[in-house]
Amino acid sequence: MPRTVFHAEMDKLPEEQIVKTHNRWHPDLPFVETFKPGESFRVECYDWTGGQIQNDDCADDIRDVDLSKVHYLSGPFGIEGAKPGDLLVVNINDIGSKEDSEWGFTGIFAHENGGGFLDEHFPAARKACWDFEGIYASSRHIPGVRFPGTIHPGLIGTLPSADLLKTWNDREKKLFDTNPSRTPPLCTLPDGMAGTTTALMGGLTGADAKIAGAEAARTVPGREHGGNCDIKNLSRGSKVFFPVYVDGAGLSMGDIHWSQGDGEITFCGAIEMAGWIDISVDIIKGGMEMYGVTNPIFQTSPIDANYSEYLVFEGISVDEHNGEQHYLDATIAYRRACLNAVEYLKKFGYSGEQAYMILGTAPVEGRVAGIVDIPNACCTVSIPTAIFDFDINPNASGPTQSIPSGVDVAECT
Ligand code: ZN
Numbered sequence: 133m134p135r136t137v138f139h140a141e142m143d144k145l146p147e148e149q150i151v152k153t154h155n156r157w158h159p160d161l162p163f164v165e166t167f168k169p170g171e172s173f174r175v176e177c178y179d180w181t182g183g184q185i186q187n188d189d190c191a192d193d194i195r196d197v198d199l200s201k202v203h204y205l206s207g208p209f210g211i212e213g214a215k216p217g218d219l220l221v222v223n224i225n226d227i228g229s230k231e232d233s234e235w236g237f238t239g240i241f242a243h244e245n246g247g248g249f250l251d252e253h254f255p256a257a258r259k260a261c262w263d264f265e266g267i268y269a270s271s272r273h274i275p276g277v278r279f280p281g282t283i284h285p286g287l288i289g290t291l292p293s294a295d296l297l298k299t300w301n302d303r304e305k306k307l308f309d310t311n312p313s314r315t316p317p318l319c320t321l322p323d324g325m326a327g328t329t330t331a332l333m334g335g336l337t338g339a340d341a342k343i344a345g346a347e348a349a350r351t352v353p354g355r356e357h358g359g360n361c362d363i364k365n366l367s368r369g370s371k372v373f374f375p376v377y378v379d380g381a382g383l384s385m386g387d388i389h390w391s392q393g394d395g396e397i398t399f400c401g402a403i404e405m406a407g408w409i410d411i412s413v414d415i416i417k418g419g420m421e422m423y424g425v426t427n428p429i430f431q432t433s434p435i436d437a438n439y440s441e442y443l444v445f446e447g448i449s450v451d452e453h454n455g456e457q458h459y460l461d462a463t464i465a466y467r468r469a470c471l472n473a474v475e476y477l478k479k480f481g482y483s484g485e486q487a488y489m490i491l492g493t494a495p496v497e498g499r500v501a502g503i504v505d506i507p508n509a510c511c512t513v514s515i516p517t518a519i520f521d522f523d524i525n526p527n528a529s530g531p532t533q534s535i536p537s538g539v540d541v542a543e544c545t
Contacts, residue, residue, distance in 0.1 A: 133174065133410075134172040134173050134174045134410050134412075135173055135174065136173075136174040136175075136176060136408070137164065137165050137173045137174065137175060137209070138151060138164060138175045138176055138177075138206040138207065139151065139176050140176040140177055140178045140206065140230070140406055142178075142183070142230060142232050142233055142406060145182070145183070146178050146182040146183070146204045146332070147332065151164055151335075152332065152333075152334050152335060153178065153182070153204045153205055153206060153332055153334065153386075154205050154207070154208070154332050154333055154334035154384065155201055155202060155203060155204055155205060155330070155331065155332045155351060156322070156323075156331045156332070156333065156345060156348030156349060156350065156351065157289075157291065157292055157297065157348055157349040157350075157351060157357070157359070158291070158292075158297065158333065158344045158345075158347070158348035158349070159291055159292060159293055159294050159297060159377075159378050159382075160336060160340065160344045161208050161291060161333060161334050161335070161336060161344075161382065161384075162208075162334060162335040162336060163207075163208055163209060163210035163380060163382060164206075164207060164208065164209055164334070164335070165209055165210070166209070166210035166211070166212055166380060167209060167210070167211055167212065167413055168211075168212050168213075169211065169212065169213065169413060169414045169415050170412065170413075170414060171412065171413065172225065172410065172411065172412040173209075173410075173411065173412075174408050174409070174410050175206045175207070175209075175385060175408065175409050175410075175411065176206065176230065176406075176407070176408045177204075177205075177206045177285070177385060177386040177387070177388050177406060177407060177408070177409065178204045178206075178386065178406050179204075179233075179236075179237075179387075179388070179404050179405055179406045180202055180203040180204065180286065180287070180386060180387035180404055181197055181201075181202055181204070181404070182201060182202070182204035183406075184197050184198065184201075185197065185237050185239070185259070185404070187235050187237070187261050188261070188542070189261075189273075189542045190259075190542055190543075190544070190545055191239070191240075191257045191258050191259035191541075191542045191543055191544045192257075192544050192545055193259070194239035194240070194241065194242075194257040194258065194259045194400065194544075195242050195245065195256075195257035195544050196245070197239075197241070197245065197246070197400075198330075199245065199246055199320075200330040201330050201332070202351065202352075203287055203351045203360065203386050203387050204332070204386055205287065205351065205384045205385065205386040205387075206384065206385055206386055207334075207382070207383055207384030207385060208290075208291055208334070208382035208383055208384040209382070209383045209384070209413075210380035210381065210382060211380060211381045211383065211413050211415060212380070213415055214376050214379070214380055214381040214415050215376065215379060215417075216293065216376055216377055216378065216379070217376065217418055217419075217420050217421060218376040218381075218415050218416060218417055218418060218419055218420065219373045219374065219375065219376065219415070219416040219419030219420060219423070219425060220290060220373070220374040220375075220376050220381045220383060220413065220414075220415060221371065221372075221373055221413065221414035221415065221416060222288070222371070222372045222373075222374060222383065222411055222412075222413055223371050223411060223412045223413075223414075224284075224285070224366065224367070224368055224369065224370050224371070224372065224409065224410075224411055224433075225368065225369075225410040225411060225412060226368050226409075226410040227283045227284065227285070227367070227368045227388060227407060227408065227409050227410070228283070228407055228408055229264055229390070229405055229406070229407045230406050230407055230408065233405065233406045233407075234263070234264050235261060235262060235263055235264065235405070236261070236262040236264070236269065236390045236403035236404055236405040237259060237260065237261050237262065237400075237403070237404050237405075238259070238260045238262070238271075238398065238400065238401060238402065238403055238404065238489050238492060238493050239257065239258065239259050239398065239399075239400035239401075239404075240254050240256070240257060240258040240259075240398045240399075240400070240485060240488060240489065240541075241257060241398070241399050241400055242255065242256060242257040243255035243256075243315065243316070244315060245257070245316075246316060246399055246400070247315075247316035247399065248397060248398045248399035248400075248401065249395065249397035249398070249399065249401075249466075249467065249470065250397065250398075250467065250470060250471065250474075250488060251316070251399075252453075253471065253474075253484070254398075254484060254485060254488055256543070256544070257543075257544050258485045258489075258541045258542060258543060259273070259541060259542040260273035260274050260486075260489050260493075260541045260542065261273060261542075262390065262403045262493075264281070264390065267280045267281055268280055268281070269281055269390055269391060269403055269493075272539075273486070273539070273540065273541045273542060274482075274486050274489060274490060274541065275535055275536055275539050276480075276482075276520055276521050276522060276533070276535055277490060277494065277519050277520055277521070278519065278521065279391060279437065279494050279495060279516070279519040280391075280437045280495075281390040281391045281403070281437075282364055282365070282367045282391055282392075282436050282437045282495050283367060283368060283388065283389065283390050283391070283407075284363070284364055284365070284366045284367040284368075284370075284388070284389055284392070285366060285385045285386065285387060285388055285389075285409060286360060286361075286362045286386075286387035286388065286389050286392070286396070286402060287351065287359060287360040287361075287362075287385060287386050287387035288358055288359075288366065288372070288383070288384070288385040288386075289354075289355075289357040289358030289359040289360075289374065289383070289384065289385075289428075290357045290358065290374045290375065290376055290377060290378070290381045290382055290383055290384075291357070291377065291378045291381070291382030291384070292349065292355075292356075292357055292377050292378070293377040293378050296356065296357070296377050297347070297348075297349055300349050300355055301321070301322060301325070301347065301349060304319045304321060304349075305321060305325060307319055308321055319352070319353065320350040320352045321350070322346060322347050322348055322349060322350065323345055323346050323348070324345075324346030324347050329342075329345070331344075331345030331346070331348055333345050333348065356375060356377075356426055356427055357374065357375060357377060357428075358372070358374050358427075358428045360387065361428075362387075362389075362392065362396045362402070363430075364389070364391070364392040364393070364394060364402075364495065365430075365432050365433070365436065366430060367432075367433045367435075367436055368433060368435070369433030369434055369435050369436075370430055370431060370432055370433045371430060371431040372428055372429075372430040372431075373416070373419065373423075373425065373428060373429050373430065374428045375420050375425055375426065375427070375428065376415075376420070383413070385409060387404070388404075388405050388406070388407040388409070389402035389403060389404060389405070390402070390403035390404075390405050391403050391437075391493055391494065391495060392492065392493060392495075393490075393491050393492050393493060393494055393495065393496030393498070393513075394496060394497055394498030394499075394513075395466065395470075395492075395498050396492055397470055397488070397491055397492045398488055398489060398492040401489070401492030401493065402492065402493060403493050436495075437495045437516075439495065439516035439517075439518055439519075441516065441517050441518065442497065442514035442515060442516055442517065443514070443515050443517055443524060443525060444512050444513070444514045444515075445469045445470075445472040445473040445476065445512065445513045445514075445515075446469055446472070446501070446510060446511075446512055447464075447465045447466060447467065447468030447469025447470070447471070447472055447510070447511050447512070447513070448465050448468060448508040448509065448510055449461040449462070449464045449465045449468075449507065449508050449509045450464070450468065450508070451464060452467070452468060452471060457507055457508075458507070459506070459507045460503055460504075460506065460507065460508070460509045461509055462500050462503060462509040462511055464509070465500075465508070465509040465510055465511040466498060466511040466513070468511075469498075469511045469512055469513040470488075470491055470513055472513075473487070473491055473513050473515060474487040474488055474491070476524075477490065477524070479530075479531045480522070480524060480531045480533050480534065480535065481533065481534035481535035481536075481537075482535050483540050483541070485540065485541045486535070486540060486541055489541060490515075490519075491513065491515070494515065494516065494519050495516060495519075496513060496514065496515050496516070497512075497513075497514040498511065498512070498513055498514075499511065499512045499514070
């Protein structure tokens with residue numbers, strides 16, 4: 133077992149642990165430790181909310197979650213010899229849950245606090261908790277489904293340079309200013325622009341932490357350095373090539389997911405968990421230019437969940453509210469595909485919220501099927517049929533299995 137170089141102390145608040153987490157991106161974040169190319173190490177991670185969510189039957193913690201503090205990240209770690217323009221090679225050798233935290237959660241965020249992909253249809257906070265049994269997960273809140281984990285870090289990336297940070301802040305501010313009062317917001321800006329002070333800056337302290345924290349980027353979106361891309365296939369056994377923007381690269385990670393459907397559509401939509409990641413690192417000198425890399429690229433794992441039969445739902449770029457035709461809009465097409473899948477699953481007795489969470493958590497494939505057939509983009513959502521303990525395929529006699537009544541995802545009090 134590789135040496136654990138970052139501990140997530142589950143009995144403490146992240147703010148109180150010895151080696152501090154960070155929840156912003158900034159080039160001045162000091163490295164926790166520096167490794168040579170070829171070295172392996174184990175990194176423990178809090179769940180992305182830093183322990184704000186409990187394993188119980190009440191969704192008040194989802195409704196009230198403090199999103200100004202997320203994501204709690206482990207790192208950054210330096211890699212000797214890495215220079216801007218190189219590629220940092222990260223082998224994700226293994227990932228697991230912590231012995232004292234063998235469970236996960238999925239949330240539907242309230243429209244007023246975070247929202248989600250279908251928040252116009254599901255505006256209220258809900259929660260489902262999942263138990264792990266070996267490689268499998270099941271939920272007391274969502275009966276009839278069980279599937280193996282394609283476990284992965286939702287968030288992993290390198291530190292931005294000062295120039296890149298400025299580019300992010302400028303372009304996101306420009307978008308934010310087009311509709312500053314929108315709920316949920318168009319994007320989340322650094323504390324200095326938003327007037328709040330919830331930046332955790334790892335090993336930076338005092339005035340340095342305040343100054344850097346005011347301009348440090350939020351961890352919400354994925355960007356050129358990787359970050360919160362929420363790609364379910366970044367799983368154990370995969371190999372990721374990250375652009376390097378600062379000396380030493382500065383690799384950080386967190387937001388581990390037991391499993392996730394493509395799009396992580398409920399926003400807190402994967403099975404979120406605390407855990408550990410074993411990685412080894414290497415460098416390709418000058419790799420960004422050599423391979424034309426701007427955003428990370430990765431090789432997939434040889435052991436992801438392997439389903440052969442799917443039921444596939446199509447969606448097109450026509451607004452569900454007013455029937456308005458949109459031009460090749462893949463976001464609307466994907467939303468329609470998801471809504472079509474939700475309506476279908478409701479016929480088997482699931483609530484809309486249960487169906488929404490199945491799409492966010494199970495190894496569901498989302499695809500852009502057609503993006504050229506004007507005016508409709510066509511997106512598909514493919515559900516592996518074997519995750520259900522009953523047959524969900526259509527047939528002449530209609531849907532027969534009914535989910536036990538009274539069993540639903542957790543609501544707020
Ligand atoms: Zn997550």
